[in-house]
Amino acid sequence: MSEPVPSDADQPETDSDTGGDRETPVAINAVTLDRAPGFETAGFSLDGFSPGVNVVYGANAAGKSTLAEAIRWSLWPDEAPSSATVRTDLTYNGESRRIELHGSVSEHFRDGEPADAIPVPSLDGGRRYALSLHDMLQEETDDGEFASVIQRESTGGFNIDAVRNEFDLTDGASPATRGISATKEAAATIDQVEELRRNAPDLEAERARLSQLEEDLAAAADASERVDLLETAIEYRKAQDAYDQRVDEVTSFPDELASFDGDELDRLDDLDEQIAQQKRVEQEAAVKYREAADKLAGTELPEDGVTEEVLQTLREYQDELDDAEDNRDRLQREVADAETKRSEIREKIPLDLDGETLHEIDTDDLAELRSFVSKVAEVEGKGQVDAAIDEWLAGESKESADRGTLESGRNALENWLAAPPEQATDEPSSRGPVAAAITAGLLTALSGVVIALTVNPAGGLLTVLGLALAGYAALSARSDDTGTGNTARATHAETFRQTGLPEPDSWEPDAVRDRVADLRERLRVVEVEEKEAQKRDELRAQFDIDDVRDELETARERLRDRFDTEIDDDIELAVTVERVERWQAADETVAGKQAALQEASDQVETYREQFCTTIEPYVTDAYSYAVETSADATAAVESLEQRKRDYENATQRLAEVDGSVAAAHEELDRYRADREVLFTERGLEPGDRERLAALCEQYSEYESAVEAKGTAETTLENRRSDLRGHDAFEEEIEERDRDDLENELDEKREIANRYDELLQEKTTLEKEIEDAKASTEIADAVQERVEALQGLEEALEADVADAVTDTLLEFVEAETVTSNQEPVFQRADDLLRRITDGQFELRLDDGTFRAYDTGEQRRVDLNDLSSGTRVQVLLAVRVAFVEHREQETAPPLLLDETLAPFDDQRAETVLDTVIDLARAGRQVFYFTARHDERARWETRLEESDVEYSLQQLTASDGHDPVTEPPAVETAGSINVPAPDGDDHLTYRKRLDVPTFDPRQGAASASLWYVTEDPEVLYRLRSAGIERWGHLRSLLEIGAVDGLLSESAHEQVRRHGAALESFVEAYTVGRGKAVDRDVLEASGAVSNTFIDKVSELADSADGDPKEILDALPDVSHFRQDKIEELREYFRQENYLDPRPTRPDEQIRSTVVDTYCQHGLEPATAATAADRLLDRISAGPDPSEKSD
Secondary structure, three states, rough: OOOOOHHHOOOOOOOOOOOOOOEEEEEEEEEEEEEEEOOOOOOOOEEEEOOOEEEEEOOOOOOOHHHHHHHHHOHHHHOOOOOEEEEEEEEEEEEEEEEEEEEEEEEEOOOEEEEOOOOOHHHHHHHHHEHHHHHHHHHHHHHHHHHHHHHHHHOOOOOOHHHHHHOOOOOOHHHHHHHHHHHHHHHHHHHHHHHHHHHOHHHHHHHHHHHHHHHHHHHHHHHHHHHHHHHHHHHHHHHHHHHHHHHHHHOOOOHHHHHOEEEHHHHHOOOOEEEHOOOHHHHHHHHHHHHHHHHHHHHHOOOOOHHHHHHHHHHHHHHHHHHHHHHHHHHHHHHHHHHHHHHHHHHHHOOOOOHHHHHHHOHHHHHHHHEEEHHHHHHHHHHHHHHHHHHHOOOOOOOOHHHHHHHHHHHHHHHHHHOOOOOOOOOOOOOOOHHHHHHHHHHHHHHHHHHHHHHHOOOOHHHHHHHHHHHHHHHOOOOOOOOOOOOOOOHHHHHHOOOOOOOOOOHHHHHHHHHHHHHHHHHHHHHHHHHHHHHHHHHHHHOHHHHHHHHHHHHHHHHHHHHOOOOOHHHHHHHHHHHHHHHHHHHHHHHHHHHHHHHHHHHHHHHHHHHHHHHHHHHHOOOOOOOOOOHHHHHHHHHHHHHHHHHHHHHHHHHHHHHHHHHHHHHHHHOEEEEEEHHHOOOOOOOOOOHHHHHHHEEEEHHHHHHHHHHHHHHHHHHHHHHHHHOOHHHHHHHHHHHHHHHHHHHHHHHHHHHHHHHHOOOOHHHHHHHHHHHHHHHEEEEHHHHHHHHHHHHHHHHHHHHHHHHHHHHHHHHHHHHHHHEEEEEEEEHHHHHHOOOOEEEEEOOOOEEEEOOOOEEOOOOOHHHHHHHHHHHHHHHHHHHHHHHHHHHHHOEEOOOOOHHHHHHHHHHHHHHHHHOOOOOEEEEOOHHHHHHHHHHHHOOOOOOOOEEEOOOOOOOOOOOOOEEEEEOOOOOOOOOOOOHHHHHHHOOOOOOOOOHHHHHOEHHHHHHOOHHHHHHHHHHOOOOOHHHHHHHOOOOOOOOHHHHOOOOOHHHHHHHHHHHHHHHOOOOOOHHHHHHHHHHOOOOOOOOHHHHHHOOOOOOOOHHHHHHOOOOOOHHHHHHHHHHHHHHOOOOOOOOOOOOHHHHHHHHHHHHHOOOHHHHHHHHHHHHHHHHHOOOOOOOEEE
């Protein structure tokens, strides 16, 4: 049978943790199981295992547990059943190996050749490497005390006490010790027999000696008691002398020092500085007050100022006044313009008519004058037309050629152009525009005649212009040019020449076309001239002016009579009529404008008076406000608005400054009073700094003298109490001097020193006398000797075996418990922190493991943990132990559904822990029947850099159900909202961060208080870390390095340290919070009162002082129970007798902490203020707690 080679782990351990690089991992590559319990007819084979993590999944009864056992049997063959047949391929120390197992016999091969067995730690046959959720929970249940389970796990599962019980070695003495005791007893019986035989004393002499000894012994006893009294009295006298000496030393100092604290000079300097500062503040405030008062007085406004309604009314009046002035000014300009126009018209009236006459001319007069003017215009127009006709008749045609010649020439040239291309023809220029111009001129002249006859004689001018235009066009049409050509079109050219018309410029087609156009134009002119001649004849017959001239003369005579004036110039009369009408219209316009102007002027005055009336209450010598125009009103409004602003600013400033002046003055009075009290409370004249300084210099010596006096007084009281409490105390001894006491002490001590000697002699003598009287004791002693020797011989063989067993157990216990616990504890603590995200630590108190809740800052008995947390602790301790015990070889870890009790986040942490083990070189097998665990492993392993494999085992019936592991308590899943751009305060509201109670300790604070970056907070909370205690625990072991950058890491540590310093300073004098659990633990509150007192504690926010003060108001709650509760609070430090620290001192402590962590003072002060703001902020970011 092959056995595992013992490793160094099986030897006594001295430095098992000196290096991790000595352990050579064992990596299983493949397992072939031919036979095993439950697989008698058919086995299975799996290969392709990874040296890292291997997840084996499948239904129950598929062979997962058997595979795990097969791996263990291969390395620890003594554990294998006789039916097992297994082949295991593995890698060890870089070499490929095979282990063939048949029953409990294994053979090792290296490269096909036999090899030595791989050295593995014994460790309970490898069971320490198999971690099963079911087994761990069952082991806990069976034991009943989880703490003892952890204790065993830390020592590798060895139960020394159980072994002692098995061998009945629990009576407190080892077999070796018991044997030695029996041997000594036998020897004593032999010595007793010999002694009895030797002693045969003289009884009478011994009795006389005994009587004397009793007398001497009584005297020595009295002396001994007296010595004790005298020694006590001397110590009392020494204490009295020392006390008197200390009293003399204290009284040698000035009496005033009794009221000193030693820091008076510093306090005086502070007060002087504060007084100087407050004086400056008061002076500055007074200056500001005067400035504001002067500013207010400068406004010269009534006491209630000026309202916005008044200003609005003034603005409205100003706007109305401005509009009215604009209207008035416009009308003034219009009146002036109308008057000017009327004057201009008056000056242009030809007749000598005064204003009255002009006003008296009525409509009939004007109608008559207008009729006369029309007739004059008619005569004048007809005369002009007749003259124009005569002028046309007298003129000659501008066209020298007749119509027939022009048409012959045009036809010849058009034929020339129509001839073959080689014959060039020219086209005469067009005369259409000239004819059009002549026609337009004649029409214009006719229109002028009509206008002059029917509307205005000035139309004659239009007639002249029209005739001039027609004449100019006719003259322009008379010019022409001729040309010749000598082309093949000679026939047509010759025909053209015979007409006598000018030839084209050249006999080229373009030139000929130009000439054709010219001839066509001349033909149009001829046609126009013919039409003009016809029109002249018609006009001459139409305009006969003889009859009209007779009517005009009759009208002229009638007008001479009406206006009593000569009317020789008909044109002047026509102009007079028209201008009289215009003057009368202009005069009416002037009158209307003047009336509107007067109304506008009245409106301006009305608005000005309203404005002046409204602003009158605010007129002063400095602000006269003489308002004549809207510009004056605008300036007045702007001035009053400025005065209003100055008034309001000055009033506000006065209110602000008035309060600061009063506060500064009040603060100055307080500092002055404090300064005076600093002197008067110490019996000094106020302001006697020199005397104060002199006393402060002596204070240190005085304080030492007072302290020494107090110590001497305490010693004196103790010695007096010792003396008066002595059984032999007598009052007179308290008055004796020290020398007298010491002399008596020397005498009594000499006598008392013989007491022990006399007592020993008396005891011996009494025993001898008694022994002598009991002569039968010798025979009894002989019989006892015989029996003792027989019993000793019978027990010898059994005791020797028990002694060997007990010695081995003591050795094993020393080697396993003592040497293992400390290093195992350290590693297990590190693992537990990682697995629980820092929520729990492992503490070792006097050899006993305890859990520590970092959030609640309290120790937790292992038996009080939830089942999920217990498995976490057990996993941490088990892994820590096997790592610690390994020396040469690191066998694989075999985990069976170990993740089942964990929530998602902590399961991830366990995964990372296992992956870290694999990354360090340890092969890990994980067996599960849960598909979700397989998926969880696969996802996490994909993200890691560790090699892995996924292996599936299928049940023999082909089905693969998903089974559930044992039910355990688990924490809820983590669902933390992302910041999504929230600032720090807003994110707090979304996370529902509770208000921090410093009395619960810094560790209980939410992480919101120690990080100002919402993204960092989100990462930590998502990782399951919620409180500072958790994070601090993880920071100590470097378990969150992947979550935090170096700067974030330092910032969180800095804020955490500052928070802890704040809590330490804040809780001085405030004690700890009291809740129902504390009240129940005190034993002073019965079930009858627990509900009422708990409600009282809640209303007092857990303040122990408030609770005690309010308890007398609880009906029937006894005073002795109040005192009992008070004493409990005092003993358990819920009451803190120290005075609370002021806020500024607490802030200084926090600032100092930031400075100690590398911040500059100014930056540290800012950081401290931000932290204190966070602490004082309520749950709603917009609110702060008092």
